[in-house]
Amino acid sequence: MDSTTRQEHSDARRSGFVDIGAAARASGVSAKMIRHYEETGLVPRPGRTAAGYRIYRPADVHTLRFVKRARGLGFSMAEIGKLLALWNDRRRASSEVNRLAMKQVADLERRIAELETMRRSLVELVRCCRGDHRPECPILDDFAREDIP
Amino acid sequence: MDSTTRQEHSDARRSGFVDIGAAARASGVSAKMIRHYEETGLVPRPGRTAAGYRIYRPADVHTLRFVKRARGLGFSMAEIGKLLALWNDRRRASSEVNRLAMKQVADLERRIAELETMRRSLVELVRCCRGDHRPECPILDDFAREDIP
DNA sequence: CTTGACCTTCCCATCATGGTAAGGTCCAGA
DNA sequence: TCTGGACCTTACCATGATGGGAAGGTCAAG
The missing domain is CATH 1.10.1660.10 (Multidrug-efflux Transporter Regulator; Chain: A; Domain 2)
Structure with missing residues (x-):
């Protein structure tokens, strides 16, 4: 052995x-x-x-x-498992790989859009805040708003 | 009591x-x-x-x-702790809040850029792949490349 | 033969969140 | 007054991908 x-x-x-x-x-x-x-x-x-x-x-x-x-490229372990299986399968159809890759592109785009939404809101708040020695702060005022459920 | x-x-x-x-x-x-x-x-x-x-x-x-x-807006728990402290401090300087918010914007932009880089690479690969029934697949070929350390 | 670099397994931590189980509490309706 | 169901409590485990560290074994160069 x-x-x-x-x-x-x-x-x-x-x-x-x-x-x-x-x-x-x-x-x-x-x-x-x-x-x-x-x-x-x-x-x-x-x-x-x-x-x-x-x-x-x-x-x-x-x-x-x-x-x-x-x-x-941001693939999850589960997706990488599928990619490895396709890589090791000489009879795979490239359309299958293509599909996984497009799904990943869509997922990346979803995450980018989410972060982009956050960024836009925050940039707007920063723009409204003087940022001096005084306590008045539109950023905190926004966070503390009661009117957006 | x-x-x-x-x-x-x-x-x-x-x-x-x-x-x-x-x-x-x-x-x-x-x-x-x-x-x-x-x-x-x-x-x-x-x-x-x-x-x-x-x-x-x-x-x-x-x-x-x-x-x-x-x-x-994507702040971490640690950052939110700081924001809460500032919110509860009536003598805070709004510049402090502004600084935290700008740091968060920078962090969001870093993450967006990272995902964007992934997305660009992957879109290019998808574009090159016919995605039909045949096994030839530039996507897998790229993943398997030996020449990019 | 020693020393230091490397290997092994095992356990714990991250971060924000959800799940589940076992048991106690509250209240409305019969 | 009893009962059922909705809700609360704590305690533990899981996620996903990664790192850290301890305790102990192995290898190779000097």
Whole structure:
């Protein structure tokens, strides 16, 4: 069993495998998060050395980079799981990926609009407030309004 | 002691006090969050009836509405704490409030820019992807790129 | 053989919010 | 007066993605 699933650390490195620290540096995903992704099933469990160290193949690091990139575009873990499945499915239809991406664009737009609404209101309040040493403050007055339920 | 700090439920209501459910409906803050704000010290501990029910004065409900409005503009709990302190300080300088509000505007703009960057990248990818039944997919190809560290 | 860098697991914290469970209270209607 | 249902109480757990730290094992260079 050990000969197939467990190797010595030095053997593993000679075979082009890396430990979690190197995988983290190479993928941009922290070691902490790599373990987390493994625990939640987002990425497969890697092999282990005889001492219990995780060992990652180049393809595993590639997967982590994929996750990193998708995270950078704001996809949730659940959506990234779907994207990974499509990535690993050679018979996928690109329309499926396209659909997920468009859903994500819509979600981003929703969040942007929400923040933009806040920003507009707040900018207006700041504009109305003199901002001097005196206590009169339209900003606080607005927050304290009773007439907008 | 009971005569000053504890009252019967019905007495409290006759005096214009409300229980947590009514305070929640009147302020828009859920009962759950009202208790949470109390626990974290954001809002003062209300009085209690003899049976241990929280009772809120109109001013307390007013404070909760203030919190609700500030939350709606994206302020964090910590910032709202500062705003409440300024609101309760009649000698405050409005410049202080203005400064907090401008900081919040800057933070909103930072978050908007971040999401906007994501959106732009993703829209470009979607544009490049035919989205048909075939597996070729520039979106996945981008996610899998090795050349952007 | 020591030292320091790295690995392992396990637990806790964030932030704002919601859920649930077990038990007590209030009030209106029969 | 009893009862049912709406409401309150506390206490604990969960979210999502991330980080921090402790306690202990492993590896490699000097």
